């Protein structure tokens with residue numbers, strides 16, 4: 001495993017922020033299983049979790065105005081550092097008011113961030129313009145098989161759906177994603193789940 005302090009990287013014209021390697025899941029499609037980076041980036045395994053100073057320094061090397069989206073991602077789950085990312089998002093808004101901020105999340109924050117007291121989704125929704133949530137399946141059984149949440153209560157699927165509903169209720173642009181590691185029938189079920197909540201579903205191709 002190669003390590004580096006790659007805190008920002010470009011993909012598809014957007015700027016991605018690597019804020020943490022922590023994650024409570026082990027998704028079967030996770031890019032981290034097969035690589036040290038993403039889409040040709042430098043290694044994204046971090047020598048240590050970045051400080052706010054380090055993130056600000058890395059951002060200062062970029063022209064933030066040129067990116068359609070600035071994406072909080074990680075080589076991990078960004079909301080594992082909820083307070084950190086909310087502070088960082090506020091900082092980017094301060095230095096680049098035109099920035100469109102997106103977060104890619106598993107939506108399980110309430111399960112591993114009890115300090116949030118049920119406010120995590122609302123706080124995320126208010127801090128970001130777009131929230132992309134891993135739906136991963138149309139029911140709890142498929143979800144657990146694909147996401148493999150570690151040491152979390154077995155209400156992970158319901159918690160993730162509640163997170164999405166709260167974000168949508170805040171008026172934030174919410175999308176769900178599934179990766180095509182599940183069957184066509186299971187994708188159809190995921191689509192029905194997304195439709196029921198009025199949330200767009202993006203179906204992503206699995207990348208080896």
Ligand code: SF4
Nearest residue numbers: 023025026027030076
């Ligand atoms: S939530 Fe994201 S980082 Fe975590 S295992 Fe799944 S794909 Fe990988």
